Amino acid sequence: MTERTPTEAARDIPEATVARLPVYLRALTSLAEAGTATCSSEELATAAGVNSAKLRKDLSHLGSYGTRGVGYDVEYLRYQIAREIGVTQDWPVVIVGIGNLGHALANFSGFRSRGFRVVALLDADPSRHAEQVAGVDVRPFSDLAAIVAEHGVAIGVISTPAHAAQDVADAMVSAGIRSILNFAPAVLSVPQGVDVRKVDLSIELQILAYHEQRKGPAGLDGRLEAPA
Amino acid sequence: MTERTPTEAARDIPEATVARLPVYLRALTSLAEAGTATCSSEELATAAGVNSAKLRKDLSHLGSYGTRGVGYDVEYLRYQIAREIGVTQDWPVVIVGIGNLGHALANFSGFRSRGFRVVALLDADPSRHAEQVAGVDVRPFSDLAAIVAEHGVAIGVISTPAHAAQDVADAMVSAGIRSILNFAPAVLSVPQGVDVRKVDLSIELQILAYHEQRKGPAGLDGRLEAPA
DNA sequence: GCCGGTTTGTTCTCGCGTTCACAAACTTCT
DNA sequence: AGAAGTTTGTGAACGCGAGAACAAACCGGC
Structure with missing residues:
Protein backbone atom coordinates (compact mmCIF):
# COMPACT_ATOMS: atom_id res chain seq x y z
CA MET A 1 0.00 0.00 0.00
CA THR A 2 2.52 2.58 1.11
CA GLU A 3 5.33 0.57 -0.49
CA ARG A 4 7.38 2.06 -3.31
CA THR A 5 10.19 0.77 -5.39
CA PRO A 6 13.37 0.66 -3.29
CA THR A 7 15.36 2.52 -5.94
CA GLU A 8 12.93 5.42 -5.94
CA ALA A 9 12.28 7.57 -2.89
CA LEU A 25 14.04 26.91 1.31
CA ARG A 26 13.26 30.58 1.72
CA ALA A 27 15.87 30.99 4.44
CA LEU A 28 18.48 29.32 2.24
CA THR A 29 17.62 31.52 -0.71
CA SER A 30 17.99 34.51 1.54
CA LEU A 31 21.37 33.30 2.77
CA ALA A 32 22.54 32.61 -0.78
CA GLU A 33 21.57 36.13 -1.85
CA ALA A 34 23.59 37.46 1.06
CA GLY A 35 26.59 35.61 -0.32
CA THR A 36 26.80 32.91 2.34
CA ALA A 37 28.31 29.69 1.00
CA THR A 38 28.04 27.52 4.09
CA CYS A 39 25.92 27.54 7.20
CA SER A 40 25.48 25.51 10.36
CA SER A 41 22.18 24.04 11.48
CA LEU A 59 16.79 17.51 7.02
CA SER A 60 17.80 14.00 8.00
CA HIS A 61 14.59 12.77 6.40
CA LEU A 62 15.83 13.92 3.01
CA GLY A 63 19.25 12.35 3.34
CA SER A 64 22.68 13.28 4.65
CA TYR A 65 23.37 16.52 2.89
CA GLY A 66 25.50 18.10 5.61
CA THR A 67 29.12 17.65 6.63
CA ARG A 68 29.91 17.05 10.27
CA GLY A 69 32.17 19.65 11.74
CA VAL A 70 31.37 22.01 8.88
CA GLY A 71 27.67 22.46 8.23
CA TYR A 72 25.63 22.65 5.06
CA ASP A 73 26.54 23.96 1.62
CA VAL A 74 23.87 26.58 1.10
CA GLU A 75 23.44 26.21 -2.65
CA TYR A 76 23.56 22.42 -2.60
CA LEU A 77 21.05 22.09 0.23
CA ARG A 78 18.79 24.67 -1.37
CA TYR A 79 18.66 22.62 -4.55
CA GLN A 80 18.04 19.37 -2.70
CA ILE A 81 15.09 20.82 -0.80
CA ALA A 82 13.68 22.43 -3.92
CA ARG A 83 13.91 19.11 -5.73
CA GLU A 84 12.30 17.25 -2.87
CA ILE A 85 9.38 19.67 -2.71
CA GLY A 86 9.10 19.65 -6.46
CA VAL A 87 9.63 23.33 -7.18
CA THR A 88 12.47 22.70 -9.59
CA GLN A 89 9.82 21.92 -12.14
CA ASP A 90 7.09 24.23 -13.37
CA TRP A 91 3.59 23.91 -11.97
CA PRO A 92 0.74 25.32 -14.02
CA VAL A 93 -2.03 26.73 -11.81
CA VAL A 94 -5.55 27.99 -12.42
CA ILE A 95 -7.28 30.52 -10.22
CA VAL A 96 -11.07 30.52 -10.06
CA GLY A 97 -12.87 33.55 -8.66
CA ILE A 98 -11.34 36.86 -9.64
CA GLY A 99 -12.68 39.14 -6.93
CA ASN A 100 -10.50 41.18 -4.62
CA LEU A 101 -8.58 38.19 -3.39
CA GLY A 102 -8.31 36.62 -6.83
CA HIS A 103 -6.77 39.83 -8.10
CA ALA A 104 -4.25 39.83 -5.31
CA LEU A 105 -3.34 36.21 -5.92
CA ALA A 106 -2.96 36.71 -9.66
CA ASN A 107 -0.57 39.58 -9.02
CA PHE A 108 1.35 37.82 -6.27
CA SER A 109 4.94 37.56 -7.41
CA GLY A 110 5.78 34.86 -4.88
CA PHE A 111 4.01 32.29 -7.02
CA ARG A 112 5.94 32.90 -10.19
CA SER A 113 9.27 33.04 -8.41
CA ARG A 114 8.71 29.64 -6.84
CA GLY A 115 7.84 27.59 -9.87
CA PHE A 116 4.12 28.25 -10.06
CA ARG A 117 2.75 29.68 -13.29
CA VAL A 118 -0.76 31.05 -13.45
CA VAL A 119 -2.02 29.77 -16.79
CA ALA A 120 -5.62 30.91 -16.45
CA LEU A 121 -7.98 33.11 -14.47
CA LEU A 122 -11.58 32.01 -14.45
CA ASP A 123 -14.77 33.67 -13.28
CA ALA A 124 -18.44 32.85 -13.73
CA ASP A 125 -19.40 36.52 -13.98
CA PRO A 126 -19.40 37.53 -17.69
CA SER A 127 -18.80 41.18 -16.80
CA ARG A 128 -15.30 40.28 -15.70
CA HIS A 129 -14.35 38.54 -18.92
CA ALA A 130 -13.30 41.81 -20.47
CA GLU A 131 -10.60 42.29 -17.86
CA GLN A 132 -6.98 41.32 -17.96
CA VAL A 133 -5.20 40.74 -14.67
CA ALA A 134 -1.43 40.48 -14.42
CA GLY A 135 -1.24 39.98 -18.15
CA VAL A 136 -3.65 37.06 -18.17
CA ASP A 137 -7.15 37.16 -19.62
CA VAL A 138 -10.10 36.40 -17.39
CA ARG A 139 -12.04 33.62 -19.06
CA PRO A 140 -15.41 31.95 -18.49
CA PHE A 141 -15.56 29.31 -15.82
CA SER A 142 -16.87 26.84 -18.37
CA ASP A 143 -13.45 26.78 -20.03
CA LEU A 144 -11.97 25.02 -17.01
CA ALA A 145 -11.86 21.48 -18.37
CA ALA A 146 -10.32 22.56 -21.67
CA ILE A 147 -7.64 24.63 -19.97
CA VAL A 148 -6.76 21.89 -17.50
CA ALA A 149 -6.40 19.39 -20.32
CA GLU A 150 -4.40 21.74 -22.51
CA HIS A 151 -1.83 22.80 -19.92
CA GLY A 152 -1.80 19.69 -17.74
CA VAL A 153 -2.90 21.66 -14.72
CA ALA A 154 -2.73 19.70 -11.47
CA ILE A 155 -3.25 22.51 -8.94
CA GLY A 156 -6.29 24.75 -8.63
CA VAL A 157 -6.92 27.78 -6.44
CA ILE A 158 -10.42 28.71 -5.28
CA SER A 159 -11.02 32.33 -4.33
CA THR A 160 -14.75 32.52 -4.87
CA PRO A 161 -17.46 33.32 -2.32
CA ALA A 162 -18.27 30.43 0.00
CA HIS A 163 -21.49 29.43 -1.68
CA ALA A 164 -19.76 28.73 -4.99
CA ALA A 165 -16.76 26.86 -3.61
CA GLN A 166 -18.16 23.33 -3.62
CA ASP A 167 -19.35 23.57 -7.22
CA VAL A 168 -15.98 24.87 -8.30
CA ALA A 169 -14.23 22.08 -6.43
CA ASP A 170 -16.44 19.47 -8.08
CA ALA A 171 -15.70 20.90 -11.51
CA MET A 172 -11.98 20.96 -10.76
CA VAL A 173 -11.99 17.35 -9.67
CA SER A 174 -13.84 16.13 -12.71
CA ALA A 175 -11.49 18.16 -14.90
CA GLY A 176 -8.61 16.17 -13.41
CA ILE A 177 -7.21 18.52 -10.78
CA ARG A 178 -5.90 16.67 -7.76
CA SER A 179 -4.67 19.46 -5.48
CA ILE A 180 -6.79 22.40 -4.37
CA LEU A 181 -5.91 25.49 -2.39
CA ASN A 182 -9.14 26.85 -0.97
CA PHE A 183 -9.54 30.44 0.23
CA ALA A 184 -13.32 30.30 0.45
CA PRO A 185 -14.67 29.96 4.01
CA ALA A 186 -16.37 26.64 3.33
CA VAL A 187 -15.73 22.97 4.03
CA LEU A 188 -15.06 21.19 0.76
CA SER A 189 -15.83 17.55 0.22
CA VAL A 190 -13.69 15.83 -2.38
CA GLN A 206 -10.42 34.54 15.56
CA ILE A 207 -7.61 32.43 16.94
CA LEU A 208 -5.69 35.59 17.71
CA ALA A 209 -8.77 37.09 19.33
CA TYR A 210 -9.13 34.09 21.61
CA HIS A 211 -5.60 34.43 22.92
CA GLU A 212 -5.91 38.19 23.10
CA GLN A 213 -9.01 37.86 25.22
CA ARG A 214 -7.19 35.65 27.68
CA LYS A 215 -4.18 37.91 27.99
CA GLY A 216 -6.26 40.25 30.11
CA PRO A 217 -8.08 43.52 29.39
CA ALA A 218 -5.08 45.74 28.73
CA GLY A 219 -1.65 44.89 30.07
CA LEU A 220 -0.06 48.22 30.94
CA ASP A 221 3.35 47.05 29.90
CA GLY A 222 2.44 43.73 28.39
CA ARG A 223 3.06 41.13 31.06
CA LEU A 224 0.28 39.23 32.78
CA GLU A 225 -0.49 40.86 36.08
CA ALA A 226 -1.32 38.92 39.24
CA PRO A 227 -5.03 39.32 40.08
CA ALA A 228 -5.07 40.75 43.62
CA MET B 1 2.67 30.85 36.23
CA THR B 2 -0.19 29.31 34.32
CA GLU B 3 -2.46 29.69 37.36
CA ARG B 4 -5.54 31.86 37.16
CA THR B 5 -8.19 32.83 39.64
CA PRO B 6 -10.44 29.83 40.19
CA THR B 7 -13.57 31.89 39.63
CA GLU B 8 -12.40 32.98 36.22
CA ALA B 9 -11.86 30.57 33.35
CA LEU B 25 -18.90 28.50 14.77
CA ARG B 26 -19.25 28.89 11.04
CA ALA B 27 -21.01 25.55 10.70
CA LEU B 28 -23.45 26.49 13.45
CA THR B 29 -24.19 29.85 11.86
CA SER B 30 -24.86 28.03 8.63
CA LEU B 31 -27.20 25.60 10.36
CA ALA B 32 -29.00 28.43 12.14
CA GLU B 33 -29.56 30.24 8.85
CA ALA B 34 -31.01 27.04 7.44
CA GLY B 35 -33.52 27.08 10.28
CA THR B 36 -32.10 24.16 12.23
CA ALA B 37 -32.81 24.47 15.95
CA THR B 38 -31.01 21.37 17.20
CA CYS B 39 -28.24 19.17 15.90
CA SER B 40 -26.33 16.07 16.96
CA SER B 41 -22.55 15.92 17.21
CA LEU B 59 -16.79 20.98 22.97
CA SER B 60 -16.32 19.25 26.30
CA HIS B 61 -13.45 21.64 26.99
CA LEU B 62 -15.89 24.55 27.01
CA GLY B 63 -18.40 22.87 29.28
CA SER B 64 -21.44 20.63 29.02
CA TYR B 65 -23.61 22.48 26.58
CA GLY B 66 -25.30 19.45 25.02
CA THR B 67 -28.15 17.23 26.12
CA ARG B 68 -27.68 13.47 26.00
CA GLY B 69 -30.14 11.71 23.81
CA VAL B 70 -30.96 15.01 22.06
CA GLY B 71 -27.92 16.92 20.87
CA TYR B 72 -26.99 20.58 20.91
CA ASP B 73 -29.18 23.66 20.73
CA VAL B 74 -27.74 25.40 17.69
CA GLU B 75 -28.26 28.99 18.80
CA TYR B 76 -27.14 28.37 22.38
CA LEU B 77 -23.98 26.53 21.37
CA ARG B 78 -23.22 29.13 18.74
CA TYR B 79 -23.31 31.85 21.37
CA GLN B 80 -21.18 29.88 23.81
CA ILE B 81 -18.46 29.28 21.25
CA ALA B 82 -18.57 32.89 20.09
CA ARG B 83 -18.19 34.05 23.68
CA GLU B 84 -15.34 31.65 24.33
CA ILE B 85 -13.44 32.82 21.25
CA GLY B 86 -14.20 36.41 22.06
CA VAL B 87 -16.07 37.41 18.93
CA THR B 88 -19.10 38.65 20.83
CA GLN B 89 -17.12 41.80 21.42
CA ASP B 90 -15.73 44.16 18.84
CA TRP B 91 -12.07 43.95 17.87
CA PRO B 92 -10.49 46.99 16.26
CA VAL B 93 -7.84 46.03 13.71
CA VAL B 94 -5.23 47.92 11.73
CA ILE B 95 -3.88 46.76 8.37
CA VAL B 96 -0.40 47.85 7.34
CA GLY B 97 0.61 47.56 3.71
CA ILE B 98 -2.12 48.43 1.23
CA GLY B 99 -0.91 46.63 -1.88
CA ASN B 100 -2.92 44.04 -3.75
CA LEU B 101 -3.36 41.85 -0.71
CA GLY B 102 -4.03 44.75 1.63
CA HIS B 103 -6.80 45.90 -0.68
CA ALA B 104 -8.35 42.46 -0.64
CA LEU B 105 -8.17 42.24 3.13
CA ALA B 106 -9.68 45.68 3.61
CA ASN B 107 -12.60 44.71 1.43
CA PHE B 108 -13.03 41.27 2.94
CA SER B 109 -16.51 41.13 4.42
CA GLY B 110 -15.72 38.14 6.58
CA PHE B 111 -13.86 40.35 9.02
CA ARG B 112 -16.67 42.77 9.69
CA SER B 113 -19.25 40.04 10.04
CA ARG B 114 -17.22 38.29 12.71
CA GLY B 115 -16.56 41.11 15.10
CA PHE B 116 -13.45 42.58 13.52
CA ARG B 117 -13.53 46.25 12.57
CA VAL B 118 -10.84 47.73 10.37
CA VAL B 119 -10.17 51.09 12.01
CA ALA B 120 -7.19 52.11 9.90
CA LEU B 121 -5.24 51.31 6.76
CA LEU B 122 -1.59 52.33 6.82
CA ASP B 123 1.06 52.50 4.16
CA ALA B 124 4.52 53.99 4.04
CA ASP B 125 4.15 55.05 0.41
CA PRO B 126 2.81 58.66 0.32
CA SER B 127 1.34 58.13 -3.14
CA ARG B 128 -1.26 55.83 -1.63
CA HIS B 129 -2.41 58.31 1.01
CA ALA B 130 -4.85 59.87 -1.42
CA GLU B 131 -6.76 56.62 -1.76
CA GLN B 132 -9.75 55.39 0.13
CA VAL B 133 -10.29 51.65 0.40
CA ALA B 134 -13.56 50.16 1.58
CA GLY B 135 -14.56 53.53 2.98
CA VAL B 136 -11.43 53.92 5.08
CA ASP B 137 -8.68 56.44 4.38
CA VAL B 138 -5.16 55.20 3.78
CA ARG B 139 -2.95 57.00 6.26
CA PRO B 140 0.81 57.34 6.78
CA PHE B 141 2.52 54.52 8.61
CA SER B 142 3.84 57.00 11.16
CA ASP B 143 0.31 57.44 12.50
CA LEU B 144 0.34 53.88 13.85
CA ALA B 145 1.03 54.63 17.50
CA ALA B 146 -1.60 57.35 17.67
CA ILE B 147 -4.25 55.18 16.05
CA VAL B 148 -3.51 52.22 18.28
CA ALA B 149 -3.77 54.39 21.36
CA GLU B 150 -6.94 56.12 20.21
CA HIS B 151 -8.92 52.99 19.30
CA GLY B 152 -7.36 50.53 21.72
CA VAL B 153 -6.18 48.33 18.88
CA ALA B 154 -4.82 44.97 20.00
CA ILE B 155 -4.58 43.17 16.67
CA GLY B 156 -2.48 44.17 13.67
CA VAL B 157 -2.30 42.74 10.17
CA ILE B 158 0.89 42.93 8.11
CA SER B 159 0.49 42.72 4.33
CA THR B 160 3.68 44.47 3.28
CA PRO B 161 6.55 43.08 1.22
CA ALA B 162 8.84 40.76 3.17
CA HIS B 163 11.65 43.25 3.63
CA ALA B 164 9.42 45.69 5.50
CA ALA B 165 7.68 43.17 7.74
CA GLN B 166 10.08 43.14 10.67
CA ASP B 167 10.12 46.93 10.96
CA VAL B 168 6.34 47.02 10.90
CA ALA B 169 6.17 44.32 13.55
CA ASP B 170 8.59 46.23 15.77
CA ALA B 171 6.53 49.38 15.42
CA MET B 172 3.34 47.47 16.18
CA VAL B 173 4.82 45.95 19.31
CA SER B 174 6.07 49.25 20.65
CA ALA B 175 2.70 50.80 19.90
CA GLY B 176 1.13 48.20 22.18
CA ILE B 177 -0.19 45.63 19.74
CA ARG B 178 0.06 42.11 21.11
CA SER B 179 -1.37 39.98 18.32
CA ILE B 180 -0.11 40.02 14.76
CA LEU B 181 -1.39 38.31 11.65
CA ASN B 182 1.48 38.21 9.18
CA PHE B 183 1.00 37.71 5.44
CA ALA B 184 4.54 38.71 4.52
CA PRO B 185 6.83 35.79 3.65
CA ALA B 186 9.26 36.52 6.44
CA VAL B 187 10.09 35.15 9.89
CA LEU B 188 9.16 37.74 12.51
CA SER B 189 10.91 38.01 15.81
CA VAL B 190 8.80 39.51 18.58
CA GLN B 206 4.56 24.25 -2.20
CA ILE B 207 3.07 21.75 0.23
CA LEU B 208 0.49 20.84 -2.40
CA ALA B 209 3.23 20.54 -5.00
CA TYR B 210 5.15 18.11 -2.80
CA HIS B 211 2.20 15.79 -2.47
CA GLU B 212 1.29 16.22 -6.11
CA GLN B 213 4.77 15.20 -7.12
CA ARG B 214 4.52 12.01 -5.13
CA LYS B 215 1.15 11.05 -6.51
CA GLY B 216 2.86 10.07 -9.73
CA PRO B 217 3.30 11.74 -13.10
CA ALA B 218 -0.31 11.66 -14.25
CA GLY B 219 -2.71 9.16 -12.80
CA LEU B 220 -5.00 8.17 -15.65
CA ASP B 221 -7.90 7.77 -13.33
CA GLY B 222 -6.36 9.08 -10.14
CA ARG B 223 -5.11 6.06 -8.22
CA LEU B 224 -1.46 5.25 -7.71
CA GLU B 225 -0.30 2.69 -10.22
CA ALA B 226 2.21 -0.07 -9.51
CA PRO B 227 5.58 0.71 -11.15
CA ALA B 228 6.38 -2.36 -13.26
C1' DG C 1 49.43 10.04 12.09
C1' DC C 2 47.16 11.78 16.02
C1' DC C 3 44.52 14.96 18.92
C1' DG C 4 41.29 18.67 20.09
C1' DG C 5 37.40 21.23 18.51
C1' DT C 6 33.21 21.46 15.93
C1' DT C 7 28.90 20.02 13.90
C1' DT C 8 25.85 16.59 12.09
C1' DG C 9 22.69 12.62 12.43
C1' DT C 10 20.22 9.79 15.61
C1' DT C 11 18.34 7.75 19.80
C1' DC C 12 15.41 8.31 23.60
C1' DT C 13 11.94 10.33 26.32
C1' DC C 14 7.99 13.07 27.05
C1' DG C 15 3.76 15.41 26.02
C1' DC C 16 -0.04 16.45 22.94
C1' DG C 17 -3.67 15.17 19.91
C1' DT C 18 -6.63 11.66 17.78
C1' DT C 19 -9.60 7.88 17.94
C1' DC C 20 -12.16 4.04 19.91
C1' DA C 21 -15.31 2.41 22.99
C1' DC C 22 -18.48 2.73 26.65
C1' DA C 23 -21.01 4.35 30.70
C1' DA C 24 -24.18 8.02 32.00
C1' DA C 25 -28.18 10.57 30.92
C1' DC C 26 -32.09 11.96 28.42
C1' DT C 27 -36.42 11.09 25.43
C1' DT C 28 -40.19 8.52 23.91
C1' DC C 29 -43.31 4.82 23.65
C1' DT C 30 -46.12 1.51 25.87
C1' DA D 1 -43.44 3.65 35.67
C1' DG D 2 -40.39 0.94 32.94
C1' DA D 3 -38.00 -0.40 28.83
C1' DA D 4 -35.92 0.59 24.45
C1' DG D 5 -33.43 3.71 21.74
C1' DT D 6 -30.34 7.89 21.23
C1' DT D 7 -26.70 10.80 22.06
C1' DT D 8 -23.36 13.07 25.00
C1' DG D 9 -19.15 13.23 27.72
C1' DT D 10 -14.98 10.79 29.04
C1' DG D 11 -11.46 7.14 30.07
C1' DA D 12 -7.87 4.64 27.79
C1' DA D 13 -4.84 3.28 24.03
C1' DC D 14 -2.15 4.74 20.36
C1' DG D 15 0.66 7.40 17.19
C1' DC D 16 3.12 11.59 15.96
C1' DG D 17 6.01 15.39 16.84
C1' DA D 18 9.26 18.19 19.88
C1' DG D 19 13.32 18.61 22.28
C1' DA D 20 17.41 17.05 24.86
C1' DA D 21 21.47 14.56 24.78
C1' DC D 22 25.04 11.98 22.74
C1' DA D 23 27.88 9.24 19.54
C1' DA D 24 29.87 9.43 14.92
C1' DA D 25 32.33 11.98 11.58
C1' DC D 26 34.96 15.72 9.73
C1' DC D 27 38.56 19.62 9.81
C1' DG D 28 42.87 21.67 11.09
C1' DG D 29 47.15 21.94 13.55
C1' DC D 30 51.34 19.68 15.09
Missing part, protein backbone atom coordinates in the same frame (compact mmCIF):
# COMPACT_ATOMS: atom_id res chain seq x y z
CA ALA A 10 11.01 4.99 -0.43
CA ARG A 11 11.21 7.43 2.47
CA ASP A 12 8.07 9.26 3.37
CA ILE A 13 8.58 12.57 5.00
CA PRO A 14 6.44 13.48 8.05
CA GLU A 15 3.76 16.03 7.32
CA ALA A 16 5.09 18.46 9.93
CA THR A 17 8.46 18.37 8.20
CA VAL A 18 6.97 18.93 4.76
CA ALA A 19 5.27 22.05 6.06
CA ARG A 20 8.60 23.45 7.20
CA LEU A 21 10.67 22.64 4.12
CA PRO A 22 9.44 25.71 2.22
CA VAL A 23 10.51 27.86 5.16
CA TYR A 24 14.00 26.39 5.05
CA GLU A 42 22.15 26.65 14.21
CA GLU A 43 22.37 29.57 11.78
CA LEU A 44 19.80 28.15 9.41
CA ALA A 45 17.47 27.31 12.26
CA THR A 46 17.64 30.88 13.53
CA ALA A 47 16.94 32.23 10.05
CA ALA A 48 13.95 29.92 9.74
CA GLY A 49 12.69 30.58 13.25
CA VAL A 50 12.88 27.02 14.53
CA ASN A 51 14.88 24.87 16.93
CA SER A 52 18.19 23.58 15.54
CA ALA A 53 17.51 20.02 16.66
CA LYS A 54 14.21 20.10 14.82
CA LEU A 55 15.89 21.44 11.73
CA ARG A 56 18.51 18.68 11.71
CA LYS A 57 15.89 16.01 12.21
CA ASP A 58 13.83 17.46 9.38
CA PRO A 191 -13.02 12.20 -3.33
CA GLN A 192 -10.06 10.30 -1.90
CA GLY A 193 -6.83 11.07 -3.61
CA VAL A 194 -7.54 14.77 -3.95
CA ASP A 195 -5.67 17.07 -1.55
CA VAL A 196 -7.28 20.19 -0.19
CA ARG A 197 -5.53 22.83 1.85
CA LYS A 198 -7.55 25.70 3.21
CA VAL A 199 -6.54 29.21 4.08
CA ASP A 200 -9.15 31.01 6.10
CA LEU A 201 -8.41 34.60 6.94
CA SER A 202 -11.14 35.11 9.49
CA ILE A 203 -10.26 31.91 11.33
CA GLU A 204 -6.73 33.15 11.85
CA LEU A 205 -8.03 36.39 13.29
CA ALA B 10 -9.27 28.25 34.85
CA ARG B 11 -9.61 25.79 32.00
CA ASP B 12 -7.16 26.18 29.22
CA ILE B 13 -8.30 24.92 25.91
CA PRO B 14 -5.82 22.90 23.79
CA GLU B 15 -4.42 24.82 20.87
CA ALA B 16 -5.70 22.29 18.34
CA THR B 17 -9.20 22.75 19.71
CA VAL B 18 -8.98 26.54 19.59
CA ALA B 19 -8.08 26.32 15.91
CA ARG B 20 -11.25 24.34 15.22
CA LEU B 21 -13.71 26.42 17.23
CA PRO B 22 -14.10 29.01 14.46
CA VAL B 23 -14.95 26.20 12.06
CA TYR B 24 -17.66 24.96 14.38
CA GLU B 42 -22.61 13.74 14.12
CA GLU B 43 -24.42 16.35 12.01
CA LEU B 44 -22.29 19.21 13.24
CA ALA B 45 -19.12 17.20 12.74
CA THR B 46 -20.09 16.47 9.16
CA ALA B 47 -20.84 20.13 8.52
CA ALA B 48 -17.48 21.08 9.98
CA GLY B 49 -15.58 18.32 8.22
CA VAL B 50 -14.25 16.56 11.32
CA ASN B 51 -14.71 13.36 13.29
CA SER B 52 -17.67 13.40 15.68
CA ALA B 53 -15.61 12.11 18.60
CA LYS B 54 -13.15 14.93 18.11
CA LEU B 55 -15.96 17.43 17.99
CA ARG B 56 -17.43 16.18 21.25
CA LYS B 57 -14.10 16.25 23.00
CA ASP B 58 -13.45 19.74 21.70
CA PRO B 191 9.13 39.66 22.37
CA GLN B 192 7.46 37.09 24.60
CA GLY B 193 3.80 37.76 25.16
CA VAL B 194 3.16 38.81 21.59
CA ASP B 195 1.36 36.29 19.40
CA VAL B 196 2.17 35.96 15.73
CA ARG B 197 0.26 33.86 13.26
CA LYS B 198 1.54 33.63 9.74
CA VAL B 199 -0.28 32.96 6.51
CA ASP B 200 2.03 32.19 3.64
CA LEU B 201 0.41 31.65 0.29
CA SER B 202 3.40 30.23 -1.52
CA ILE B 203 4.15 27.79 1.29
CA GLU B 204 0.68 26.33 0.96
CA LEU B 205 1.17 25.84 -2.76
